[in-house]
Amino acid sequence: MERLWEWVTYRAGLATATMAALSLNEFAILVGIICTIVSCGVNWYYQRKKYMRDIGARIHGE
Numbered sequence: 001m002e003r004l005w006e007w008v009t010y011r012a013g014l015a016t017a018t019m020a021a022l023s024l025n026e027f028a029i030l031v032g033i034i035c036t037i038v039s040c041g042v043n044w045y046y047q048r049k050k051y052m053r054d055i056g057a058r059i060h061g062e
Helices: 002-021 024-059
Strands: none
């Protein structure tokens, strides 16, 4: 249990130090980049799912 709290404390300190090193504009840019990457990944996943469904429909003659 003690190791868990050490890990949590270390990560919280690292996150706080990282956020303190960034200005508000830099932080907003970082959040925007992360959101764009996540959005691209979600879009790719669902487009691939749709493509695989369409291929399956063509193979089975539906």
